[in-house]
Amino acid sequence: MQKFMNYIDGKWQEPSTGRYIPVINPANGAVLGMVAQSSSADVDQAVAAARKAQKEWRLVPAPERAELLFTVGRLLKENKERLAQTITSEMGKVIEEARGEVQEAIDMAHYMAGEGRRMFGETMPSELRNKFAMSIRVPIGIVGLITPWNFPIAIASWKSLPALVTGNALVWKPSPDTPIVAEAFVRIYEKAGLPKGLINLVQGSGPEAGAAMVEHPGIDLIGFTGSNAVGKKINERAGALLKRTSLEMGGKNAIIVMDDANLDLAVESIIWSGFGTSGQRCTAASRVIVHEAIKQRLEDKLIAAVRQLKLGDGHDEATDIGPVINKAVLEKINKYVRVGIDEGARLLCGGKTAEKVGNGKGFYYEPTIFTDVMPDMTIAKEEIFGPVLSIIGVKDLESAIEVNNNVSFGLSSSIFTSDVNRVFRAIRDLDTGIVYINAGTTGAEIHLPFGGTKETGNGHRDSGVAALDVYTEWRAVYVDFSNTLQRAQIDTNTK
Ligand code: NAD
Numbered sequence: 449m450q451k452f453m454n455y456i457d458g459k460w461q462e463p464s465t466g467r468y469i470p471v472i473n474p475a476n477g478a479v480l481g482m483v484a485q486s487s488s489a490d491v492d493q494a495v496a497a498a499r500k501a502q503k504e505w506r507l508v509p510a511p512e513r514a515e516l517l518f519t520v521g522r523l524l525k526e527n528k529e530r531l532a533q534t535i536t537s538e539m540g541k542v543i544e545e546a547r548g549e550v551q552e553a554i555d556m557a558h559y560m561a562g563e564g565r566r567m568f569g570e571t572m573p574s575e576l577r578n579k580f581a582m583s584i585r586v587p588i589g590i591v592g593l594i595t596p597w598n599f600p601i602a603i604a605s606w607k608s609l610p611a612l613v614t615g616n617a618l619v620w621k622p623s624p625d626t627p628i629v630a631e632a633f634v635r636i637y638e639k640a641g642l643p644k645g646l647i648n649l650v651q652g653s654g655p656e657a658g659a660a661m662v663e664h665p666g667i668d669l670i671g672f673t674g675s676n677a678v679g680k681k682i683n684e685r686a687g688a689l690l691k692r693t694s695l696e697m698g699g700k701n702a703i704i705v706m707d708d709a710n711l712d713l714a715v716e717s718i719i720w721s722g723f724g725t726s727g728q729r730c731t732a733a734s735r736v737i738v739h740e741a742i743k744q745r746l747e748d749k750l751i752a753a754v755r756q757l758k759l760g761d762g763h764d765e766a767t768d769i770g771p772v773i774n775k776a777v778l779e780k781i782n783k784y785v786r787v788g789i790d791e792g793a794r795l796l797c798g799g800k801t802a803e804k805v806g807n808g809k810g811f812y813y814e815p816t817i818f819t820d821v822m823p824d825m826t827i828a829k830e831e832i833f834g835p836v837l838s839i840i841g842v843k844d845l846e847s848a849i850e851v852n853n854n855v856s857f858g859l860s861s862s863i864f865t866s867d868v869n870r871v872f873r874a875i876r877d878l879d880t881g882i883v884y885i886n887a888g889t890t891g892a893e894i895h896l897p898f899g900g901t902k903e904t905g906n907g908h909r910d911s912g913v914a915a916l917d918v919y920t921e922w923r924a925v926y927v928d929f930s931n932t933l934q935r936a937q938i939d940t941n942t943k
Contacts (some may be wrong), residue, residue, distance in 0.1 A: 450481035452627040454490055454651055455634050457497035458644025463615065463652065464489040471627060474540040474771040475761040479713070479810030483627040486652035488660035494619040494648035495666035498590045501645025502617035502811065506587050509685050513613050519640040520609070521557030524550060527636065528887065531601060533763070534629045541725045541809075542762040553605035553633075553895045556911065560609040563916060567614065575940050578930035585920035587615030588692065592667040594658050594682070596674045597773055600626035600726045601633050601911070603696075605669045606898070608637075608647065610915040618647045619667060621658050625676075625773055627651050632784040654678060661687055669694070673730075673910070676831075676903055694908035694918040696899055698831040699859030701889040702735035704874070707742050708836020709864035711885065715749045717864070718837070721888030723757065723815045727770045727835040731860040731882065733889045734832060735821075736839045736846045743841045747796060747819055749835075753799050754815050759805045771811045772834055776810045780835035788827040791891060793818040793838065803862045823851045845870050853879040858901030860889040 453460050453469060467483035505513070521767035524531070531547035541549070569584040591611045595603050600622060611618055622630035634649045650657050654864065658678075661667055662685050671697040672682055686693045705714045721733040738746050772778055778801055785799050798816030805812040813835055820840040821828050828838050842848045852861050862884035863874045871885050881900040882892060892898050897909035908918050927935060 449479070452481055453636070454484055454486055455631070455649040456494050458491070458638075463487070466652040466849060468943040469624065471538065471625075472774065473537050474773055474809045475537075475763075476545070476807050477844040480537060480628060483624055483716055484655040486650045488656075488663070490650050490652070491619065491657060491660040491664055495590060495664055497645035498617035498619055498649055499666060501643055502587070502589060505617040505646055508615070510564040510567050510613060510615070512564075513615065513897055514561040516640055516642060517564065517609055518563035519630055520552050520636060521561060523553045523636045524557060525639055527632075529555070531629060532634055534632055535600060535626075536762040536770070538626050539600060539760055539773055541672060542767050542770050543723055543765060546762070546837070549599055549602045552599075552602040552894060556602075556605040556609050556775050559895050560613045562896065563610070563747070563913070564613050564789050564878070567916065574926065575936060576928075576934045577928070578928065579934060580929065582792040582925050584680050584923050585923060586920060586923050588666040588919055589616060590666055591616045591919060592661040592664070592670045593618055593620040594654070594661065594672045594674065595620070595622050596624035597623035598725065598730070601631045603673050604630065604633055604768055606894070606910040606915065607673075611640075611671070611919045612646065614916060614919045617645060619650060619661060619809045620647060620940065621650050621652060621654075621661060624651070624653055643895060647873045657871070661888055662691070663689075667840075668692065693906060694910070695801075696730070696908075696910055697904050698833075698857055699704075699730050699732070699900060699904055700729055700735065700829065700853045700855040701733050701735050701880070702862070702884070703733045703888060704852060704861070704863040705736065705738045705746060706845065706848070706863065706865040706867070706870060707739040709742070710866070710886070711742065711746060711749060714864040715746065715753055717862070717888035718750060719753050719757070721862070721890045722837045723754075723769055723835045724890060726769055726813065728772060728833050731890045732825065732833075734837060734861070735828060735850050735851075736837055737842055738839060739848070740841045740843055743819075743839070747839065749876045750817060751797055754817065757815055759802050759814070760814050761810070764871065769815060769835060772813055773811070775811055777834065778813060781813050781832060781836060782790050784825045784827055784830070784834075784857050786838060788818050788821070788825065788836075790839070791825045791827070792822075793825060793827060795818045796839075798835070823854050829855050849874065849877045853877075856903045859904040860884070860900070862887060862889045872905065881909070898937055
């Protein structure tokens with residue numbers, strides 16, 4: 449049985465605990481290998497290696513660091529199919545989406561490599577004569593990355609690539625559900641020639657290895673993507689330690705369909721954004737807010753579209769919906785569906801596990817649609833993270849926007865309409881970090897800022913140039929070439 453170990457200071461090594469747990473293929477229950485369960489002792493070693501490596505790395509000119517990222521991009525491209533197959537085996541998304549995910553990592557490698565020649569600071573006029581003022585970016589130091597299983601390589605790329613090009617060193621703990629693709633990504637960094645100690649992989653559980661990273665005084669920043677419950681816990685502890693955090697958390701994303709929408713396009717987009725990755729994308733649509741005048745027509749079309757969807761192993765190119773990640777998640781989805789029924793929502797389709805799919809040992813859930821959902825019902829407010837959609841009827845744009853904003857999350861929203869006035873009001877008033885017009889809630893591109901408002905995040909953005917702000921400090925620099933004492937704010941008018 450293959451073992452997935454830690455990578456510390458350029459060496460693949462056993463965890464200090466000697467413990468491993470199985471990695472399960474969610475499509476059929478097969479054991480894919482055993483993953484290391486690390487402790488604080490492994491985190492200590494990883495931090496020491498990162499510190500040593502970062503001392504030198506920060507002095508390497510950014511364009512030279514970027515050369516390495518271009519090589520990472522090339523290797524990702526060469527290994528795209530193999531990586532995609534690994535993602536599908538390990539977390540279940542259909543192969544076409546897995547390929548798209550690897551493409552996102554490739555794009556990010558090229559984009560962030562470009563930053564090696566930009567990484568702009570600013571020059572400003574000084575208040576004083578014979579004085580020059582500018583700001584430059586400097587690395588934070590040691591970055592701890594804690595990532596989820598649903599985009600195991602894309603999210604790791606969104607964080608590791610900007611962190612490295614800006615001169616930091618990393619300790620990375622991926623989700624224990626997706627250690628195999630994590631190892632494959634680190635092997636690509638290794639093959640690209642990344643100096644040892646710059647990326648350290650610590651496999652293991654959140655409460656043990658992850659919590660040890662948050663506690664560690666040698667880690668300057670925690671870059672986290674995952675659930676709100678865990679993100680809040682990390683932020684509380686990191687806040688007490690005055691450690692910077694960048695948190696990307698849950699969503700309760702909605703697609704608004706107005707009475708003048710292209711209905712067939714809306715249906716296609718709802719199916720893609722609602723049931724792609726089995727509803728396990730942070731930007732997945734889980735609410736459809738629809739104008740009462742077209743509600744019945746939309747429902748009929750959605751039910752017909754859902755009937756065409758094929759559940760199965762994501763490796764099969766004909767599969768539309770793969771499994772969910774594990775048994776606990778399957779049970780959580782089922783619990784939410786029961787709550788929906790108890791609170792009075794009307795089930796249009798689905799609502800149960802699909803036990804007969806595959807060999808019967810996978811974790812499949814039927815694509816599920818509720819209608820007549822009230823905005824205050826539990827299923828309309830909490831993140832389910834599975835293939836479950838709630839349809840909410842509204843009478844006009846104002847109420848649609850109000851319902852959209854009436855949740856604690858603020859990641860992504862979308863509107864289908866052909867009225868330009870409605871479009872611009874939606875852009876202004878939808879309270880989410882990402883807004884789509886005539887497209888579903890998914891489909892982010894790596895050169896735009898990615899993240900959410902309210903409880904989805906804490907004000908930072910992954911991807912785009914905004915990602916550089918996460919991994920750098922601003923340094924203000926004043927160069928006085930007067931050879932006299934020039935006192936700021938005092939000597940301004942005297943010379
Ligand atoms: P999770 O919160 O259970 O786990 C995320 C990571 O945190 C894992 O590596 C886990 O091991 C670690 N962890 C768990 N407990 C910890 C602790 N006490 N201390 C430190 N680390 C700990 O999330 P998940 O189930 O892996 O992912 C699904 C969640 O991620 C959903 O809520 C989804 O919305 C969110 N997500 C958000 C984005 C975004 O960009 N906003 C993107 C993808 C996923």
